[in-house]
Amino acid sequence: MPFTLCTWNINSVRLREPIVLKLLEEEAPDVLCLQECKSPVEKIPTEGFAALGYSHIVARGQKGYNGVAILSKTPLEDLGDRDFASLGHARHVAVRLENGVRLENFYIPAGGDVPDREVNEKFGQKLDYITEMRDHWRAEAPEKAIIVGDFNIAPREDDVWSHKQLLKVVSHTPIEVEHLAEMQDAGGWVDITRQDIPEGQLYSWWSYRAKDWSAADKGRRLDHIWATPDISNAAHGSRVLRDARGWEKPSDHAPVFASFDL
């Protein structure tokens, strides 16, 4: 059964319920993974999602910050969550899909403004979070698994509008890219988006601060869909729904899609 997956940092699921519904209606992915829900689980507006057929929801939340959710048309088995770097944040949840695939939804810490753990504790927490992800998969190699989410790192030169100008900007610094690469290697993860779209500039986030985000187009590819090699050849059809960045009251992130024939 082929299925389509979407990941989207929604920056408040309650404020943006209308555009989540728009996405579900117009694009109808089988599974939608959200990050930055900024809501306790019991306050997520699930009724509208269920009315569109997304009646299976597995989420982790906290008041005001972070929060991740997985919405599905078909049943999900809750496989629990992990608190990498012991931050006490709702940044991860894992499920089993009906086809046996393990799907994990991550919101990796943004890391603050200064890329130096000596003066910015948040940057150290980001690196530690990724190191613990690496060690987790070094201890047990994932199989038939997909990880998605806002990784808050744009790894490639063509994942940012200016490689040179972003080398010292958190999200594209060499130490972050190295940490991410080690974590990727530990799980054997295949970057599905770049498998499907190997060439050219590609972004999933544009700052709210730009006067005209689309004209300036100073984006970064922070949102990712990775899969283990045993299922990576089943993937196809990756895309970024750039239009959604221009919807009414948008998130600063655009949804990223991939399909799997499994």
Place this chain on the structure above:
DNA sequence: ATGTCTCTTTCGAAGAGA
């Protein structure tokens, strides 16, 4: 390019986080 957006506390302005 210190700009924009959302959350919280506690009813409105300010700080934190992104």
